[in-house]
Amino acid sequence: MTPRIRSISLNKYSKVAQELGIDPLRMLRQAGLDHGCLNSPDLLVPETAFAQLLEASSAQAGNASLGLLMGSCWRLSDFGQISLLLQHQASLATLLQTLKDYHHLLSTTITTQTVTQGGISVIQLHLDTERETPGRHPMELGITALLSLCRHQLGKGWKPVGVHFSHAPPASTAHHRRVLGNDIVFASDFDGIVLTTQDLQALDPEHDSNMEGHARHLIDMHAPDRSPKSIEQQARSAIQSLLPHGRHSIAQVASALGCTSRSLQRQLENSSTSFQETLDDVRRQVAVRALKNPQLSVSEAAALAGFAENSSFTRWFSKHFEQSPSGWRQQHLSVAARG
Incomplete structure (x- = not known):
């Protein structure tokens, strides 16, 4: 979409x-x-x-x-x-x-x-x-x-x-x-x-819960066809927030979404994807974004992508980008400098 x-x-x-x-x-x-x-x-x-x-x-x-x-x-x-x-x-x-x-x-x-x-x-x-x-x-x-x-x-x-x-x-x-x-x-x-x-x-001392209820009712009446995020979008959002904290297992992501691991995997499969595919896709975006930032070290990029060790990050990155993180960074920063 x-x-x-x-x-x-x-x-x-x-x-x-x-x-x-x-x-x-x-x-x-x-x-x-x-x-x-x-x-x-x-x-x-x-x-x-x-x-x-x-x-x-x-x-x-x-x-x-x-x-x-x-x-x-x-x-x-x-x-x-x-x-x-x-x-x-x-x-x-x-x-x-x-x-x-x-x-x-x-x-x-x-x-x-x-x-x-x-x-x-x-x-x-x-x-x-x-x-x-x-x-x-x-x-x-x-x-x-x-x-x-x-x-x-x-x-x-x-x-x-x-x-x-x-x-x-x-x-x-x-x-x-x-x-x-x-x-x-x-x-x-x-x-x-x-x-x-x-x-x-901090609570607003002048907050009127009745007015809040009226406003919510009006919105729900005029916009009844709410389109909540797909399960894939919800999973991506949760992974993105949890990755820097090293919490990206399917159990941890499912817990953040209020469901079980099995339920999350099943819902993702019904959306023609999987938890691992979703995790890898978010990681690719996070890794690319971090490596394009010259102020961040490769170690910091690895941590942001949810890897505790540089070696694990390098293996994963090489698999998905067919070159090392440092090699990819050098190439893309050189191109950016010439541009």
């Missing part, structure tokens, strides 16, 4: 493009996107074409941070029909869970996962695209829009402990620091927002 996003992103693009002196209609035509989408924020458009639009427009505007600029003007109402429900949440934790429950009304590409360890929590953002890496602009848009959602719940002046991006820093990070704050980490091993667990779980 082709990854798709809501066309509200094109509205934001048009506004930012004009401010940068770019003709948005011409760029939309070049990307193969219908400008009629600008008048209908809830249409679903191909994510790949949108990513190409951002890349081409950024190049035309001197490598401008389009995704960041678009995300910085994101409002609660831009989350569409679920915005009313998001407005009536008891805490940021419940808001994020609601976002996951109704993600199908927003995009087929976005997955969030919250990981808590003691007093620190991380909201990880994953973009499931048809590319090896999501790209700088779509990820910066996603993180910045997510940050706006956090600030809606916790207050406009709220600041995260840190914001992490897996891509390299742009030539100038002035806009990033103005929008996101000073605690930004580029070339990180994940994309997401770091915050205190206290902020994540």
Whole structure:
């Protein structure tokens, strides 16, 4: 299934493009996107074409941070029909869970996962695209829009402990620091927002559970045909979150999904795949992404892909890519440098 996003992103693009002196209609035509989408924020458009639009427009505007600029003007109402429900949440934790429950009304590409360890929590953002890496602009848009959602719940002046991006820093990070704050980490091993667990779980004293119930009922009435993630998508999302922690056995993934190993394997087989195929596919994406990051060592890439030993990672990588991790990295970084 082709990854798709809501066309509200094109509205934001048009506004930012004009401010940068770019003709948005011409760029939309070049990307193969219908400008009629600008008048209908809830249409679903191909994510790949949108990513190409951002890349081409950024190049035309001197490598401008389009995704960041678009995300910085994101409002609660831009989350569409679920915005009313998001407005009536008891805490940021419940808001994020609601976002996951109704993600199908927003995009087929976005997955969030919250990981808590003691007093620190991380909201990880994953973009499931048809590319090896999501790209700088779509990820910066996603993180910045997510940050706006956090600030809606916790207050406009709220600041995260840190914001992490897996891509390299742009030539100038002035806009990033103005929008996101000073605690930004580029070339990180994940994309997401770091915050205190206290902020994540803080209860809104003015929360009205009856209003939340009314909002949920309205959404369920007008959008009854919910399309939950397929079992393969659920498994991929769970594996992606568990891999860096070395927890990627079928039993561990099944437990995270609330089912048994046998049930998970059977459901995956009914979807014409298997647990091992799904695991290997996620690992390939994680490994490629990590090895393309010159700030990460091969050992760190191995750990992110769920391997405790470099030798095991090398054997697995050589089997799937027909060369060693270091050889693959050298080749691709050389190509990137020449480009």
